Structures are given as structure tokens and as C-alpha cells.
Amino acid sequence: MMTRKLPIIAVATAQGKAGVGVVRISGQNLQPIASSLFQKKLSPRQANLLTLCDEHGEAIDQLIAIYFAGPASFTGEDVLELQCHGGPQLLELVIKRCLELGKNEGLVIAEPGEFTLRAYLNNKIDLTQAEAIADLIDAQSEAAVRGAARSLQGAFSDDINNLIEEITQLRILVESTLDFPEEEIEFLENAQARQRLAAVKEKLQALRAGAKQGKILRDGIQLVLAGAPNVGKSSLLNRLAGEEVAIVTPIAGTTRDRVKESIAVDGVPMHIIDTAGLRETSDIVEAKGIERSWDAIRLADMVIFLTDAQVGNQEDALKAQILKELPPKCAVLEVVNKADLLPESPKLPSDQALLISAKTGVGIDRLKQKILEIVGWDGPQEGTILARRRHLDCIERAAEHIEKSEQFAANGNNSLELFAEELSLAQKHLGEITGKLLPDDLLGKIFSQFCIGK
Ligand SMILES: Nc1nc2c(ncn2[C@@H]2O[C@H](COP(=O)(O)OP(=O)(O)OP(=O)(O)O)[C@@H](O)[C@H]2O)c(=O)[nH]1
Numbered sequence: 366m367m368t369r370k371l372p373i374i375a376v377a378t379a380q381g382k383a384g385v386g387v388v389r390i391s392g393q394n395l396q397p398i399a400s401s402l403f404q405k406k407l408s409p410r411q412a413n414l415l416t417l418c419d420e421h422g423e424a425i426d427q428l429i430a431i432y433f434a435g436p437a438s439f440t441g442e443d444v445l446e447l448q449c450h451g452g453p454q455l456l457e458l459v460i461k462r463c464l465e466l467g468k469n470e471g472l473v474i475a476e477p478g479e480f481t482l483r484a485y486l487n488n489k490i491d492l493t494q495a496e497a498i499a500d501l502i503d504a505q506s507e508a509a510v511r512g513a514a515r516s517l518q519g520a521f522s523d524d525i526n527n528l529i530e531e532i533t534q535l536r537i538l539v540e541s542t543l544d545f546p547e548e549e550i551e552f553l554e555n556a557q558a559r560q561r562l563a564a565v566k567e568k569l570q571a572l573r574a575g576a577k578q579g580k581i582l583r584d585g586i587q588l589v590l591a592g593a594p595n596v597g598k599s600s601l602l603n604r605l606a607g608e609e610v611a612i613v614t615p616i617a618g619t620t621r622d623r624v625k626e627s628i629a630v631d632g633v634p635m636h637i638i639d640t641a642g643l644r645e646t647s648d649i650v651e652a653k654g655i656e657r658s659w660d661a662i663r664l665a666d667m668v669i670f671l672t673d674a675q676v677g678n679q680e681d682a683l684k685a686q687i688l689k690e691l692p693p694k695c696a697v698l699e700v701v702n703k704a705d706l707l708p709e710s711p712k713l714p715s716d717q718a719l720l721i722s723a724k725t726g727v728g729i730d731r732l733k734q735k736i737l738e739i740v741g742w743d744g745p746q747e748g749t750i751l752a753r754r755r756h757l758d759c760i761e762r763a764a765e766h767i768e769k770s771e772q773f774a775a776n777g778n779n780s781l782e783l784f785a786e787e788l789s790l791a792q793k794h795l796g797e798i799t800g801k802l803l804p805d806d807l808l809g810k811i812f813s814q815f816c817i818g819k
């Protein structure tokens with residue numbers, strides 16, 4: 366997929382019925398295909414009302430065709446956009462007819478993300494912008510849309526490129542000094558190398574903080590509700606979701622399978638998983654469910670350990686067991702439920718613990734805010750950019766090399782080569798974000814996550 370040059374075709378609009386459905390073709394020279402489709406040469410950037418006919422000359426659809434001559438197009442190649450009527454069967458016929466008429470030119474169905482991949486390979490967009498297109502389409506909240514749109518406009522790439530440029534300047538300085546060992550220190554002092562390095566470090570930290578927020582906004586939080594049977598996990602899920610998604614009964618062991626529901630709090634997606642109550646059981650079905658509870662706990666970003674206020678703090682063994690299974694960096698929040706059943710507030714198991722009632726809704730808003738606080742969400746902010754784990758990893762690796770380079774810079778003589786080397790490694794990791802220095806296999810992985818037609 367990575368290097369094929371054949372013209373490609375796909376439906377660009379969503380599956381299902383709609384007023385309009387767009388079929389898109391991209392290739393190095395599409396005039397021959399356009400001519401066989403419509404028996405005329407299409408002028409670029411003009412809306413042409415045309416009829417596409419089958420092999421017997423019967424109309425398949427009347428449509429609007431727009432020809433974008435490369436490189437002034439989305440992919441950088443020639444692009445032919447057919448705005449058809451939006452029926453799934455009709456669009457399939459249009460595609461079939463185009464494939465027949467484009468056979469000589471080698472027209473094939475596009476792979477997922479192939480249009481965007483071509484835009485990237487033809488330098489129309491960089492990798493963060495390509496990712497932003499996927500994120501913009503997947504965005505589930507207004508904040509996520511705005512964050513992805515900012516990335517697509519190039520805000521994130523600009524920050525990265527500015528930082529790379531500053532590191533490059535510093536590298537040039539250090540590497541040119543290497544040729545004059547006797548003047549090393551003085552030269553670097555005069556050029557304020559250390560101050561410049563400190564400035565780079567500061568910007569990198571700001572970038573990391575921003576990317577962390579962006580990642581929360583994009584990926585959201587995997588929140589697992591865990592605890593003994595009957596404490597009210599399913600009731601809490603229903604309360605958070607605002608609808609009856611899980612079955613609630615007074616019988617312990619009601620929930621067998623995981624129940625998932627996503628909500629947005631403050632624009633942040635929360636993917637909540639209600640699990641089977643944890644206990645020893647001889648029931649085979651329940652035991653399977655409990656196994657799944659543990660699986661969910663092992664993949665969580667945060668676990669809400671729910672207890673029943675009437676039972677008191679008798680769940681220490683279970684809590685210890687959960688703490689043992691948690692993935693690194695996963696937080697646990699202790700929440701005591703059924704507050705409505707007690708005449709006064711009970712003593713909570715810890716300072717962080719919260720008291721709620723899934724039944725009456727008391728404490729639920731506080732709980733939502735607490736979850737956001739624990740994952741480090743600073744609230745919707747001007748300029749937040751949607752970011753991915755991949756970006757954060759690259760930024761963190763770059764930061765490590767900048768820290769090392771700082772140490773070498775402080776050592777002065779004899780360390781300058783290492784100083785330069787660390788700078789170059791930091792630069793390499795930043796370059797991976799925008800895709801300037803990215804291995805092909807990783808590129809394939811990123812684009813294969815797109816759907817067809819993008
Ligand atoms: N009074 C009161 N009852 C509650 C509250 N939350 C849940 N309950 C009741 O407690 C019982 C168990 O609730 P569930 O939500 O099914 O508990 P669970 O933790 O999902 O139980 P399992 O699925 O068996 O593990 C039901 O009768 C609920 O109505 C609450 O805040 N107050």
C-alpha cells in the first residue's frame with residue numbers, strides 16, 4: 366500500500382442513505398478516466414452537471430463532477446469528485462461503473478486512509494495533520510472537534526517545528542565549536558548555549574503539558590467500576606449515564622458481563638465499564654464474569670472502588686487485591702455508596718474518598734469533577750490541541766535527551782560531542798511527531814487505522 370501509484374477510488378461519505386454521496390478518485394492523471402466517464406474533458410475547479418451512464422447508455426445517476434488538477438488538490442494528485450445522490454446501492458453502481466471505465470488506467474479501490482496517506486506523501490500535510498483528520502472525524506465533543514481542527518490548521522506542527530529549529534541552531538553552534546577545542550567553553554558561553562538550552566527545555570515542558578491535556582481530550586478515561594456484589598456499581602453506571610443501561614436488582618451477583626457506556630464530562634470522554642461484583646463463587650457463569658472484571662481492572666486508567674456505606678469499611682482485603690492488579694499509573698478512587706440509607710455521614714476510609722448515593726444522585730457531580738482532577742484535566746482551555754499517546758511518547762523521549770544534553774553541557778570540555786549527540790537525538794524524536802523521520806512500518810500502522818474513503 367505504501368508506495369502504489371495506481372489511481373484509487375472510494376466513497377468518501379458515510380455509509381447509509383443521505384441526500385448526497387460523494388465518490389472520490391485520486392490519481393496522477395485522471396483526464397483519461399474523466400473522458401471515458403463523461404465523454405468530455407473537464408475544466409478544473411468547475412462544477413459540471415453530468416450524467417453517468419451504464420454500458421448500454423442508460424443513466425445511472427445525474428451528478429455534479431468537480432475536477433481538481435494536481436498538485437492543487439487534497440492528495441496532491443489529480444482528484445475527481447463525483448457528488449451523486451446518496452443511496453448505498455446507487456453509489457456501489459457508480460463505483461462499479463468507474464472501475465470498468467478506469468480499468469485501462471489501473472483504477473482500484475482505495476485502502477483505508479490511502480487518500481490521506483497520499484496527501485502526506487505528497488507533502489500536502491504532515492503526519493500530525495493527517496492524524497488530525499482522523500481525529501476530527503472521530504471527535505465526540507465540541508472541545509475535541511476544536512482541538513483536532515487546530516492540529517489540522519498546523520498549530521501543533523508549528524510548535525514542534527519551531528522547537529526543532531531552535532535545537533538545530535544550537536546543534537550548529539555546538540558542532541562548529543567542536544572543530545576549535547581550545548575555544549570551546551568561551552565560545553559556548555558567549556553564545557549563551559546554556560540559556561538557549563534552558564529555553565528549549567521550558568518549551569518542551571509546556572508542549573508536554575499541552576499534549577497531556579490533548580491526549581485526555583482525545584482518548585478520554587477508561588473508568589472501571591469495581592467492588593463487592595450489591596454495592597451499587599450498576600446503579601452508579603446508570604446514574605452517570607443518565608439512563609438505565611445496566612440491570613439493577615437487590616440480588617448479589619446481578620451483573621455477569623461487563624456493561625460499557627461512554628459519556629462526556631467537561632468535553633472529556635469517560636468510557637465507563639460496570640463489572641461483575643468481586644467475590645468467591647461456585648457459579649460458573651458468575652466466575653467467568655468475575656474473571657472479566659479483573660481483566661477490565663488490569664486495563665483501566667482509573668478504578669472506582671465502590672463500597673456500601675451500611676457495610677462499613679470491611680473491604681480491606683478486596684481493596685488490597687485490586688491494588689495488586691492495577692496497571693502502573695492507574696489511580697483508584699474509593700467511593701462509598703448508599704449515603705441515603707444512613708442518618709449521618711459515616712467515617713470515610715480515606716481523605717480522598719467520596720460519599721455518594723447512586724439512588725438520589727447526591728455527590729455525583731463532585732465525583733465527576735474528582736475523576737477529572739485525578740487524571741490531571743485542567744479544564745477546557747484556549748488552544749488545547751488533540752494529541753495521541755504516540756506524540757506524548759516522542760515528546761517525553763525528546764525531553765529525556767534534552768536533560769542529558771544539559772548535563773553534558775554543564776561538564777564543559779570533552780563532553781561537547783555527547784552534548785551534540787543528545788541534541789540530535791532529541792531532534793529525531795520531535796521529528797517523528799510530524800513524520801519527518803518516521804519508519805515506514807509505523808507509517809503503515811497509523812494510516813491503516815483510518816476508514817476507507819479518507
Ligand atoms: N438506598 C440505596 N440503594 C441503592 C443505592 N445504590 C444501589 N442501591 C441498591 O442496591 C442494590 C444493588 O444495586 P446494583 O446497582 O445492582 O449493585 P451492583 O454493585 O451492580 O451489584 P452486582 O451486579 O450484583 O455486583 C439494588 O437494590 C439497588 O437499588 C443507593 O445509593 N441507595
Ligand SMILES: [Mg+2]
Pocket residue numbers: 598599600611612619620639640641642
Ligand atoms: Mg451490577
